[in-house]
Amino acid sequence: MNLIFKILIPMFLLFCSGTYFAMASSAxxxxxxxxxxxxxxxxxxxxxxxxxxxxxxxWCPACMAQLKALDSLLPKYNSKISIxxxxxxxxxxxxxxxxxxxxxxxxxxxxxxxxELIGETRAEKIASFLxxxxxx
Numbered sequence: 001m002n003l004i005f006k007i008l009i010p011m012f013l014l015f016c017s018g019t020y021f022a023m024a025s026s027a028x029x030x031x032x033x034x035x036x037x038x039x040x041x042x043x044x045x046x047x048x049x050x051x052x053x054x055x056x057x058x059w060c061p062a063c064m065a066q067l068k069a070l071d072s073l074l075p076k077y078n079s080k081i082s083i084x085x086x087x088x089x090x091x092x093x094x095x096x097x098x099x100x101x102x103x104x105x106x107x108x109x110x111x112x113x114x115x116e117l118i119g120e121t122r123a124e125k126i127a128s129f130l131x132x133x134x135x136x
Contacts, residue, residue: 032069036084038095041108044082045096050109050133052081055099057088062103065121070105072123073130080134081107107133 024044034040036053044051054070056063069087074083086094089104097113099106105113105126 003009031067031085032074033067033071033083033085036086038093040051040084041095045108045111048110050052050081050107050114052077052083052133053106053108054083054085055091055104055106056100057087058116060088060102062119062121063088066088066105066119066126069121069126070122073127076127077130077134081130105129 030050036051041051041053054063054067056067058064070083077083091098096108096111099113099116101118103119103121105117105120106113115129115133117126120126120129
């Protein structure tokens with residue numbers, strides 16, 4: 001019983017506070033990246049065009065940092081590639097191929113993942129990734 005009070009309860013409280021702050025920080029920023037649903041994914045894949053999908057979770061601070069950086073790049077890349085966000089917590093229902101972890105930006109074309117950027121939150125690195133995947 002003493003173990004519960006000394007170790008487990010503080011760990012639980014630390015976990016809860018981290019989750020709270022992650023959710024609170026994500027609520028501060030409104031993203032303009034459209035959310036991808038399965039119907040939109042299927043339409044995009046039928047068109048044969050490349051799309052970029054950021055797999056994220058609202059409780060994940062790195063995901064929110066990545067989305068914020070990607071959101072800042074929308075004006076430059078929106079005419080070159082369609083960019084979407086997808087909720088990691090709904091990954092089991094995603095119509096396309098699955099990525100292995102959140103904070104992944106995947107480039108899809110013809111129903112396949114053709115490139116991935118994992119864990120990157122710096123806008124300049126994300127821009128380089130998008131540049132590489134939008135060259136004609």
